[in-house]
Amino acid sequence: MDVEQSAIRPLSQRLLQLLRDRGPLSRAELADRLDVPRPRLLTELEALVGSGIVREAGPAASRGGRRSTLVELRGDLRFAAVDLGAASIDVEITDGRLEPVAAYSEPADIRSGPKVILHRVSEILAKFKVEGAYERLEAIGIGVPGPVSFRDGVPVSPPIMPGWDRYPVREVLSREHGCPVVVDNDVNIMAIGECYGGVAHSVDNMLFLKIGTGIGCGIYLGGQVYRGTDGCAGDIGHIQVDSQGPVCACGNVGCLEAVFGGTALARDALAAARGGRSPALAERLAQSGTLTARDVADGAAEGDPLCVQLIRQGGRRVGGVLAGLVSFINPSMIVIGGGLSGLGHLLLAEIRSVVYRRSLPLATGNLPVVLSELGPRAGVVGAAVLASDLAFGRPS
Amino acid sequence: MDVEQSAIRPLSQRLLQLLRDRGPLSRAELADRLDVPRPRLLTELEALVGSGIVREAGPAASRGGRRSTLVELRGDLRFAAVDLGAASIDVEITDGRLEPVAAYSEPADIRSGPKVILHRVSEILAKFKVEGAYERLEAIGIGVPGPVSFRDGVPVSPPIMPGWDRYPVREVLSREHGCPVVVDNDVNIMAIGECYGGVAHSVDNMLFLKIGTGIGCGIYLGGQVYRGTDGCAGDIGHIQVDSQGPVCACGNVGCLEAVFGGTALARDALAAARGGRSPALAERLAQSGTLTARDVADGAAEGDPLCVQLIRQGGRRVGGVLAGLVSFINPSMIVIGGGLSGLGHLLLAEIRSVVYRRSLPLATGNLPVVLSELGPRAGVVGAAVLASDLAFGRPS
Numbered sequence: 001m002d003v004e005q006s007a008i009r010p011l012s013q014r015l016l017q018l019l020r021d022r023g024p025l026s027r028a029e030l031a032d033r034l035d036v037p038r039p040r041l042l043t044e045l046e047a048l049v050g051s052g053i054v055r056e057a058g059p060a061a062s063r064g065g066r067r068s069t070l071v072e073l074r075g076d077l078r079f080a081a082v083d084l085g086a087a088s089i090d091v092e093i094t095d096g097r098l099e100p101v102a103a104y105s106e107p108a109d110i111r112s113g114p115k116v117i118l119h120r121v122s123e124i125l126a127k128f129k130v131e132g133a134y135e136r137l138e139a140i141g142i143g144v145p146g147p148v149s150f151r152d153g154v155p156v157s158p159p160i161m162p163g164w165d166r167y168p169v170r171e172v173l174s175r176e177h178g179c180p181v182v183v184d185n186d187v188n189i190m191a192i193g194e195c196y197g198g199v200a201h202s203v204d205n206m207l208f209l210k211i212g213t214g215i216g217c218g219i220y221l222g223g224q225v226y227r228g229t230d231g232c233a234g235d236i237g238h239i240q241v242d243s244q245g246p247v248c249a250c251g252n253v254g255c256l257e258a259v260f261g262g263t264a265l266a267r268d269a270l271a272a273a274r275g276g277r278s279p280a281l282a283e284r285l286a287q288s289g290t291l292t293a294r295d296v297a298d299g300a301a302e303g304d305p306l307c308v309q310l311i312r313q314g315g316r317r318v319g320g321v322l323a324g325l326v327s328f329i330n331p332s333m334i335v336i337g338g339g340l341s342g343l344g345h346l347l348l349a350e351i352r353s354v355v356y357r358r359s360l361p362l363a364t365g366n367l368p369v370v371l372s373e374l375g376p377r378a379g380v381v382g383a384a385v386l387a388s389d390l391a392f393g394r395p396s
Numbered sequence: 397m398d399v400e401q402s403a404i405r406p407l408s409q410r411l412l413q414l415l416r417d418r419g420p421l422s423r424a425e426l427a428d429r430l431d432v433p434r435p436r437l438l439t440e441l442e443a444l445v446g447s448g449i450v451r452e453a454g455p456a457a458s459r460g461g462r463r464s465t466l467v468e469l470r471g472d473l474r475f476a477a478v479d480l481g482a483a484s485i486d487v488e489i490t491d492g493r494l495e496p497v498a499a500y501s502e503p504a505d506i507r508s509g510p511k512v513i514l515h516r517v518s519e520i521l522a523k524f525k526v527e528g529a530y531e532r533l534e535a536i537g538i539g540v541p542g543p544v545s546f547r548d549g550v551p552v553s554p555p556i557m558p559g560w561d562r563y564p565v566r567e568v569l570s571r572e573h574g575c576p577v578v579v580d581n582d583v584n585i586m587a588i589g590e591c592y593g594g595v596a597h598s599v600d601n602m603l604f605l606k607i608g609t610g611i612g613c614g615i616y617l618g619g620q621v622y623r624g625t626d627g628c629a630g631d632i633g634h635i636q637v638d639s640q641g642p643v644c645a646c647g648n649v650g651c652l653e654a655v656f657g658g659t660a661l662a663r664d665a666l667a668a669a670r671g672g673r674s675p676a677l678a679e680r681l682a683q684s685g686t687l688t689a690r691d692v693a694d695g696a697a698e699g700d701p702l703c704v705q706l707i708r709q710g711g712r713r714v715g716g717v718l719a720g721l722v723s724f725i726n727p728s729m730i731v732i733g734g735g736l737s738g739l740g741h742l743l744l745a746e747i748r749s750v751v752y753r754r755s756l757p758l759a760t761g762n763l764p765v766v767l768s769e770l771g772p773r774a775g776v777v778g779a780a781v782l783a784s785d786l787a788f789g790r791p792s
Binding site: 147156157204205217219221222226227228229230231232233234235236238239240252320321323324325327328329330331332357358359360361362363365366367 | 543552553600601613615617618622623624625626627628629630631632634635636648716717719720721723724725726727728753754756757758759761762
């Protein structure tokens with residue numbers, strides 16, 4: 001992780017982040033919180049007011065003595081946050097405090113390739129602009145479902161994104177929209193979102209487990225995302241959990257993703273329906289001609305034993321991998337998110353039971369294992385955080 | 397990890413670390429390398445020379461213009477580095493540049509408890525003093541074979557160290573020797589040592605796998621040791637590798653340590669010798685009445701098939717766990733150390749083969765898996781690094 005870069009953030013960046021996270025503050029409060037001499041703060045602030053990114057916001061409550069004036073971020077500051085999933089596009093426009101002012105989601109197949117998908121993203125952003133959601137964007141943050149070279153702003157050998165390998169996502173979007181762009185892995189932005197505005201707020205070391213079509217893990221250590229040497233840290237979907245298990249799309253056998261996750265669950269559900277082992281699934285299959293993880297969740301909710309069993313088995317597999325990772329990384333919290341977190345407390349209970357039984361007691365003594373609070377919004381929230389960090393880090 | 401603390405190191409600390417790592421430097425070189433204005437450097441340096449920790453060291457080679465004077469660390473600066481293993485005490489006294497000026501090792505049973513062991517450490521240090529290895533110590537670094545609260549300087553629920561739980565190791569040694577003391581886990585100090593003076597020099601993200609009596613992992617990320625929320629990160633010996641495996645001392649079944657490591661290997665060797673499955677081991681058992689990992693290594697060197705098989709099986713188990721950790725943390729290097737790394741290339745080959753086959757290709761593309769360069773010295777080197785960092789970080 002880029003320790004130096006984060007810890008020696010310039011004063012202007014820390015100041016803008018504070019106004020983003022706390023809202024309007026007086027000069028006195030800013031000087032206190034940033035722990036800098038007042039003259040230095042005033043000089044910095046003057047420059048930011050001059051550049052128009054910060055504005056006066058009326059008188060502060062009195063602390064005795066001369067009354068201070070509040071300052072705040074400019075009201076029309078806008079960031080774009082984009083979360084590309086395997087099968088979806090989610091976009092939000094936020095204000096300077098990262099509150100959404102517009103949001104839109106639609107299904108999309110990431111395999112359509114970068115030209116089609118990014119063109120669609122630009123269309124959505126253009127529509128927002130026409131509708132008045134923004135006049136200009138300070139920065140765009142975008143997450144993609146595969147490994148990313150964070151430094152270069154490009155996907156790197158992404159297994160489920162044909163045509164995207166080293167495609168200049170950052171450059172293309174930046175040229176199109178005339179603002180800086182930051183590209184990250186989709187699970188990383190979810191982890192950042194959950195740490196910024198969700199259940200993991202103020203947690204130092206956190207694992208964010210995304211269980212969707214596939215399975216991935218966001219790693220948040222010492223207050224920042226850890227991305228690994230090649231940008232593929234957290235790619236746990238291909239850890240072997242069963243040496244006799246099914247063949248995985250990656251060519252190995254018994255990978256976690258091959259035994260659980262949206263794809264595996266749909267496959268097992270189909271086999272069960274056709275094999276006459278689940279009346280609930282057979283009925284759904286007859287109705288819609290196909291089965292998804294959603295059907296298994298509904299079946300379980302109705303008490304179909306096979307659906308319950310499929311979720312339990314999956315939870316045990318995930319829990320087994322997670323137990324090892326807990327012993328290894330000794331986190332302060334584990335958050336479960338992604339589409340299959342909709343399987344809810346049945347899945348959570350099974351994961352917890354394995355983690356608490358199998359991990360080192362010292363590592364689980366105070367370890368909460370919880371569901372994501374932001375749910376499907378985790379990704380866009382994280383993308384907005386990255387976008388604002390990027391914009392605030394540039395000399396204004 | 398303590399980002400703030402490391403990244404905003406005061407100038408004096410960075411200066412002293414530079415003299416430790418590079419040796420004598422001119423004022424001009426120091427100003428260049430530390431990237432500070434020359435007047436500020438000179439003020440700082442004057443204070444350090446005044447306090448006696450830094451001294452003049454003759455004229456520097458000319459760079460044109462006025463000839464500069466070299467400065468260096470005081471010649472009689474001394475650190476003590478202590479590495480407590482499950483069955484050994486290793487102590488080194490180093491000079492300011494961390495070169496050993498005295499070293500001593502002896503067998504010792506950590507289960508004798510903190511009073512006995514720390515008393516013995518103090519006796520060894522006292523003997524060094526009498527022999528003239530040091531006059532006074534600037535700091536002591538000590539590693540212990542169990543989880544440690546780095547902040548509090550105490551072991552925390554260490555499974556193989558009865559009587560040591562929250563024993564005030566730092567306080568006791570500090571009072572006895574009148575200098576600051578830093579306490580860490582033994583695998584962490586090995587990882588630090590290997591990154592400072594071994595094969596992982598200048599590597600950012602590194603896993604140090606210690607295979608000794610037990611198995612543990614040092615995690616070095618972004619240029620610093622990652623210790624986890626409770627100080628027990630890297631404790632991978634109890635990751636389950638075989639749900640049908642032998643019962644482990646921890647109460648679970650099929651833990652990595654229960655199937656491989658010094659204890660497990662000795663157990664398997666004994667069973668093989670008694671079961672008539674290995675002539676080489678049977679002969680050694682008859683000679684000495686006991687068997688250790690060393691006997692298996694010797695048997696393998698002589699070509700005893702069962703010894704080779706035991707090592708290969710162990711390597712595969714370790715490799716399986718490591719493959720998952722590589723997919724998870726995407727390190728730049730893996731270093732194998734500890735007593736059983738003496739099993740050498742047979743073990744290494746087996747570990748490599750599993751890691752390269754089972755981990756994500758993107759994560760293994762440029763991933764060296766190598767044996768420790770410092771061998772049994774890795775721990776004391778790391779302890780000396782920690783001791784000097786501590787001493788240099790204090791206002792002089």
